[in-house]
Structures are given as structure tokens and as C-alpha cells.
Amino acid sequence: MTDAGTSTAVRPDLLALTPETLAALANRGLVKRATKELDAGTVPALTTDPDTTVRARFADGTTAALPPGTGLDEGDCSCVAPGVCRHLIALVLAHQRVAAADPGSAPAAFTDWSPGGTGDAALAEAVGARPLAAARRTFERGYAAVVHRPSPDHPEPRVELPTCAVRFPVPGEIAYALTDAAAALRGEVVALAVWAFQAADAMDTEERSVPVQVGGRPTAPATTLPALDAAVGLADELLAEGVAHVGPVHGGALARAGAALTTASLHWPAGALAELTDQLTAYADRNAHYRPESVAALLTELHARRRAAAHPGVLGTREAGDTPLRRVRLVSLGCRVHGTAQSLVSEVYFAHPGAGTVLVLRKTWTAPEGKELSAHQLATRRVLATPLGSLATASLVSESVRRTPSRALTVARGRLGTTTITPVGAAWTELPDPLLVRDLTALTAGWDGRPPRLIRPRVEAEAVHVVALSQVESVGYDPAEQRLEAVVRDAAGTRALVTSEYRPECPGALDALADALEGGATHISGSLHRSGGGVRIDPLAVLTPAGTVVPDLAAGDGSTALAAVGRRPSEPLTAALDEAMSAMAAVPHSGLRHLNVPARARIDEAATALSRTGLTRAATLLRAFTETLDDGAMPNQEALAVRSGAWLAAQLHLLVSSELRSSGAGSGA
Structure with a gap:
């Protein structure tokens, strides 16, 4: 039983720990056992020190203590169990029951707070010097995150990092932060999450969910990214020669370029190149996985990401390859x-x-x-x-x-x-x-x-x-x-x-x-x-x-x-866009050097259909491409560059228009 004459001043941080949060900090079995023991009458005697440290003494002589400003893993218990034990869980649950029994107690009100208010000194104390140093190295490289501010329906601030999530269940206390990353990475990712909130707090927006780019230096222009330049160059060669005409040597070159992109931490272009390599393999094996429309979209994506390389998040730069989860x-x-x-x-x-x-x-x-x-x-x-x-x-x-x-x-x-x-x-x-x-x-x-899918x-x-x-x-x-x-x-x-x-x-x-x-x-x-x-x-x-x-x-x-x-009934705008994209997909299949008359005629017909449905800009771009094909001679490098640029302009417009159309954002771009 709780001692009648002892002081048990309320600790708001302990009251904020729900059974689900306790289970995440320890495990569900310990929470169930501690709850069962309290229900059976095995209640520890609680006292509170002047500094608000809560202490519990159990009937078997075991003692436990939770100082303020620290998480459960920093609590002290005289038992031999490692980490967060059932006694510390019981201390929290017993403290909550004492507070609930107070006639003057009231349910906790929603607190709109930001972990970004944590200063560097408090952050270092909470996560430790070594994890903070590791987080600083990531900060210097830069990283993307999505910050979710608290709301009455979702009171826990939360951050989505590239390879894990971090949430803060206790208002004003980052020591109780929860993450799905492995224990060895916990301090590092908590620091990254706090800095993400600081970046969001500095933005002039009231949105509850905010994408942010944290730290780092401005992304270098695409011309200074040799691995990306090499990958786009191979994509241009494929567009010129066509899937039907390149051999296994080109597939091997694409695979090596993809590995170089991964080494350079350009994860999103690397993913597109990996899919492109798979498409070439599928075609060579006469596999049903091969789709000309997919090849066309992937080639366009590589160029789109190169053009938008200076914008945060377009390349997946410096994101960890993978993260072990706890x-x-x-x-x-x-x-x-x-x-x-x-x-x-x-x-x-x-x-x-x-x-x-x-x-x-x-x-x-x-x-x-x-x-x-x-x-x-x-x-x-x-x-x-x-x-x-x-x-x-x-x-x-x-x-x-x-x-x-x-x-x-x-x-x-x-x-x-x-x-x-x-x-x-x-x-x-x-x-x-x-x-x-x-x-x-x-x-x-x-x-x-949202940005177009091509650069998300x-x-x-x-x-x-x-x-x-x-x-x-x-x-x-x-x-x-x-x-x-x-x-x-x-x-x-x-x-x-x-x-x-x-x-x-x-x-x-x-x-x-x-x-x-x-x-x-x-x-x-x-x-x-x-x-x-x-x-x-x-x-x-x-x-x-x-x-x-x-x-x-x-x-x-x-x-x-x-x-x-x-x-x-077929929706005319959607049908016209789908047919245009299908017609344009014949270009990377056959190649700019080898495009036949029926393929050109199909693109002309698609342009006419686009005009009839009011998509005049798309129709103009398709016709601008076919005009580069009028010369029947084998194109030189300069002519190939012109054809490639015209095809990409039309293809970009079609893909973004189709996405806008499907989202209901408009009838075209």
C-alpha cells in the first residue's frame, strides 16, 4: 500500500505515459504483469523528493526511482533485471493511480508543443555526446524529413526520417522519445528529429504536416554530379538506339551506373536506373514484365531528376542505405x-x-x-x-x-x-x-x-x-x-x-x-x-x-x-492522353535512329486526338517532335540531340498532364 503520510507530488511526464507508450518503451508483457500485480494489491509505497524524483519501495524490499527530465531507461532499480524492469513500470502506474484518486485531479489538456524548443545543451544531455556527434555529421550532409505537429486528434509530435520514425509522447520531455530504429541509433535519430522540428518551426506555415530539408549545403547543380551525368548519358544512348537494338553490354553499363549512383547516395535516380535495367533484361528474356510505357517513363524520370537536382529531396542524396529497426x-x-x-x-x-x-x-x-x-x-x-x-x-x-x-x-x-x-x-x-x-x-x-511523381x-x-x-x-x-x-x-x-x-x-x-x-x-x-x-x-x-x-x-x-x-464510357481527355503516351513509348523501344513510318503516323494521330479534346499544348509538343523526324537521313549527334530534347519535352508534358488529370487538378498542364 501507499504510505499515508508521504508526499506524492504529481509528475506530469509520468501521467502522460499511456500503456501503449510504456509497452513501446519496455514491452507489453512487463506492462501487463505490473498492472496485474497492482490490481492484486501489490502496491509500492511512493515518495517524492524535493527535486520531484519519485521513489517506490516494494514489499520485497526492492526500491526504484525515476528522476525528472530522464526517460525510463535512466531510472534506477535495485533489482537485477537489465534495462526497463517491471518495478519501474509499476512505479509509473502506481503514481498515475494515486493522481487519478485525487478528487481535484482533471484529465490532461491537449498541449500544442514542439520538440524544436529543445536547446543543444538539453539535447546533448538527453541523447549523449557520441550519438549527437553522429547526428551532426548527418546534419552537415543534409537530410529530408516530414514533421507532423501535434493536434487534439493526434497529440504526439512525430517526425518521419528517411529510414525510421520518431515520436514524442510526453509534452516537453524528449527523453521519452520513441523510435523504431535500433537501440544503438536511438540517440542519433532523436537528435535528427529535434532538428527537423526546429527547421519546421522556422518556416512560415501553420500546416500540421510539413516536409523539411534540414542542414547540409545547397545541392550541387546536375553538371557537377558525375555519376548522375553518366547515368543520363546512358539513358540518352538507349533512347537513340532503342531497347530493340541495344545488347547486353548496355544493360551491364546501366547496372554499373546504378551502383555508382548508390555509392554517391543518389538513391532515387539509382532506383529508376535499377528498374530500367530490369526492363531491358525482361525484353531480352521475352518476359511479360517488359512494358515500353515503363521504359519511356523511367527515361523521362532520370532527365526530370537531373533537371531538378538542386531541389531538396529530388535525388535522395545522403539518405542512409538502410536502418535496422528495434x-x-x-x-x-x-x-x-x-x-x-x-x-x-x-x-x-x-x-x-x-x-x-x-x-x-x-x-x-x-x-x-x-x-x-x-x-x-x-x-x-x-x-x-x-x-x-x-x-x-x-x-x-x-x-x-x-x-x-x-x-x-x-x-x-x-x-x-x-x-x-x-x-x-x-x-x-x-x-x-x-x-x-x-x-x-x-x-x-x-x-x-505535391510535386510531380517524376521527382517525388x-x-x-x-x-x-x-x-x-x-x-x-x-x-x-x-x-x-x-x-x-x-x-x-x-x-x-x-x-x-x-x-x-x-x-x-x-x-x-x-x-x-x-x-x-x-x-x-x-x-x-x-x-x-x-x-x-x-x-x-x-x-x-x-x-x-x-x-x-x-x-x-x-x-x-x-x-x-x-x-x-x-x-x-471512356473519358475523352484520359483516353487521348493514354494513347499519346502509348504512341510516344514506341520511340525508346525502336530508338530515335530507327523509328519507322507506322510509329510516326501513330504519333501524328495522337496529336490530332489531343487537339480535338482541347489539349492543344500537348498536341503542339507532339507535332514539334515529329517535325524533327522529317529528314529521312540517318541523324548525326546534333540531330539526335534535337530529337531527344523534343521527345523529352513532349513526354514530360504528357506524364505530368496525365497525373494532374487523374488527380482532378485540371485538364492539362
Whole structure:
């Protein structure tokens, strides 16, 4: 029992520690044990020193103390347990119960505060000299971050760093900061998060979520980035010769250039070059992964990032290659499978509630010689010593994962024993905003003003969320497009269109999706996109009263008869832009040196269609490109440069116009 005659002055920092925060600082088991002991009457005697140090004496003689201005890990306990022990947890919980029993106590009011108010001296005391020195080196190089200021609905200030998140659950006390980074990196990333808040505080904006560029020197112009210049030069060679005419030597050169970009910490161009190399390999192998439109977009992205290199965040400069995460809890949002019968790629998507992000675990599966694979067969294949089908509907707690700047997950070899996997249950319903979306209109409003996708950070699963459903209005199948379409409403009543196309590698997916939507679906996970003024959901999984359904891994041969859906009329502006981009994609496929007459004629027809729909600027740029092709002679380097510049100008305009069109921001750029 608590001593009746002792003083127990209230410590606001201890009152702010919720059970969830305590579990993150220690572990859930210790919190449950300490709570159970208090409920059973094993209550320590509490006293408070003049400096507000809270002390607890337990019946077995164990003593514990928590000084002010320090975290739990700096507390003192006479027991032999390392780190944060159950006695320190019990001290906090007992202090909270004493404060709650005071008739004059009141619920804590929301505190609008910024960790950026922490001075260097206090920061050094909180994180230590060595971590602070490491953080200073990162600061000198510069780094990007997203700062989330507190609000009544989300009272914890939070920072998204390139490879981890940091949150501050106790107002005015950075010592209690929580991060998903490994313990050895905690002090460094806390300092980086504090400096990110300082940068946001210096900005003239009232926005709750603020992207910032912290420290560093101004990014050098593209002409002084030799690795990027070399990569763009190889891209120009590919545009000139065409995918159909370059050999394996060019693919090897692209791979080496990508490695040089990674070494130079130019992570986003490196990612684009890696995808471009994969496209060349797919074409050489006659693999269905090859898409001319993807090649065209990747070549354009490399040039766009070079042109915008001086702007923060465009190159991914100086972001850590990857970061080991401490004990982290992840919630699976389903699985996407794509590829061919000979080679399939599975992507399991995990929500990270503590960071408010989605991470991706990717694995490639190759069929034995002479055999074929289907997505359903992968359901029994093991990842993290667990069948893929189980992993795609599970919660994962691990001390073995690492996170890349693009939010991909990797697993440390030989440490699977530090990973536990349990069924996902109702974990989707407990996800925080914006992982769990109840109002699609509010979510998509936050997308306005973003830079074009061509120069945004290359973040995996950028648009993946869980949407709470209030109604499934209709489910139908369009046989002409081989596409399932369903009209649903979110919890706020906003309509959205769920669309999923038939893929031969996942023959049972559409049947399973239709059954799940018609079986009382309450939530759906997937990639969200604005389309035609509304929201389109590309589904990953569906939560029903019977459990979680992952359509891509479902059994079946696709023979179930589905109700037909009426054909949706083609939207003229979107159709014209799509055809123009498809026509222009023939250029890097065949090459500027080898573009044939039918390909030129198709571009002319696309320009005419653009004019008819009012996209005159796009039409003018396409015609300007075709005019550079009038001379039938083999082009010299000067002529190639002119053609390349005209193609890039048109392609940039088309890609950005298409993005603006799909977002509802306008009819063109």
C-alpha cells in the first residue's frame, strides 16, 4: 500500500505515459504483469523528493526511482533485471493511480508543443555526446524529413526520417522519445528529429504536416554530379538506339551506373536506373514484365531528376542505405503477386502503426525447369519460416528487420528466431490515421500541391491504405476489359470504385474478391488513386466477418460466373492522353535512329486526338517532335540531340498532364 503520510507530488511526464507508450518503451508483457500485480494489491509505497524524483519501495524490499527530465531507461532499480524492469513500470502506474484518486485531479489538456524548443545543451544531455556527434555529421550532409505537429486528434509530435520514425509522447520531455530504429541509433535519430522540428518551426506555415530539408549545403547543380551525368548519358544512348537494338553490354553499363549512383547516395535516380535495367533484361528474356510505357517513363524520370537536382529531396542524396529497426510490430495489409508462370514476385505490405507508414517485403520465386507457378501455389511457400498465405494475414513482431529509404523491408540472415507471427485478427480496425482511412475526401485533399511523381521520393507503397467501408453498393464484371468493378462507400459516405483486372498468374483473384465484397466486407486495403474526380482502389485484401481474404493468393481457376457490369464510357481527355503516351513509348523501344513510318503516323494521330479534346499544348509538343523526324537521313549527334530534347519535352508534358488529370487538378498542364 501507499504510505499515508508521504508526499506524492504529481509528475506530469509520468501521467502522460499511456500503456501503449510504456509497452513501446519496455514491452507489453512487463506492462501487463505490473498492472496485474497492482490490481492484486501489490502496491509500492511512493515518495517524492524535493527535486520531484519519485521513489517506490516494494514489499520485497526492492526500491526504484525515476528522476525528472530522464526517460525510463535512466531510472534506477535495485533489482537485477537489465534495462526497463517491471518495478519501474509499476512505479509509473502506481503514481498515475494515486493522481487519478485525487478528487481535484482533471484529465490532461491537449498541449500544442514542439520538440524544436529543445536547446543543444538539453539535447546533448538527453541523447549523449557520441550519438549527437553522429547526428551532426548527418546534419552537415543534409537530410529530408516530414514533421507532423501535434493536434487534439493526434497529440504526439512525430517526425518521419528517411529510414525510421520518431515520436514524442510526453509534452516537453524528449527523453521519452520513441523510435523504431535500433537501440544503438536511438540517440542519433532523436537528435535528427529535434532538428527537423526546429527547421519546421522556422518556416512560415501553420500546416500540421510539413516536409523539411534540414542542414547540409545547397545541392550541387546536375553538371557537377558525375555519376548522375553518366547515368543520363546512358539513358540518352538507349533512347537513340532503342531497347530493340541495344545488347547486353548496355544493360551491364546501366547496372554499373546504378551502383555508382548508390555509392554517391543518389538513391532515387539509382532506383529508376535499377528498374530500367530490369526492363531491358525482361525484353531480352521475352518476359511479360517488359512494358515500353515503363521504359519511356523511367527515361523521362532520370532527365526530370537531373533537371531538378538542386531541389531538396529530388535525388535522395545522403539518405542512409538502410536502418535496422528495434523490436517493431507490423500489421499485414495483404499481398500482391505479379509476373509470369516461370517467375513470380510476391509483395507483402505491412502497416507500421508507430511510424504511420507502409513497408513492403518482396521476394522473387522461380519455377523449376519445365514447370509453371501460380500465385495460389505460393500461398504455402515459406517466407520468414511462415507460409506466405499466413504472413499476408498476420501481425509480425520482429527484432530482425531493416528498412531502406524507399520503405522496403529486408530481414537479417540467421535471426528468424527473433520474429514472431500471429493472426492479424481485428488489427486493421485499430490502425491510426492515415493508415486507416474513414474519409477519402479528407485524405485526397492532402495530396494537393505535391510535386510531380517524376521527382517525388521513390517511396514504396506511397498510396497504400486501409479504407473503412460503410456499404458495398454493387459488384460486377466487365468481360470486354476483363475487370471486376465494385462501387463502395467509406465510413463518411464517400463513394469509391474498386477495380481489379484479371491476371493469368492469379486466376482465382476476381472470384475471391467478389465473394469477399459480397460477404459483408467491412474494410479493404489497397493502393488509392484519384481518377475522374473520384477515388479508385486497387485492392490487396478485404476484411470480412469471416476473416481476411487475400485475392491474389486465392484458389480457383476463374471459371465462376460473375454478374455483368455496364460498360463505363471512356473519358475523352484520359483516353487521348493514354494513347499519346502509348504512341510516344514506341520511340525508346525502336530508338530515335530507327523509328519507322507506322510509329510516326501513330504519333501524328495522337496529336490530332489531343487537339480535338482541347489539349492543344500537348498536341503542339507532339507535332514539334515529329517535325524533327522529317529528314529521312540517318541523324548525326546534333540531330539526335534535337530529337531527344523534343521527345523529352513532349513526354514530360504528357506524364505530368496525365497525373494532374487523374488527380482532378485540371485538364492539362
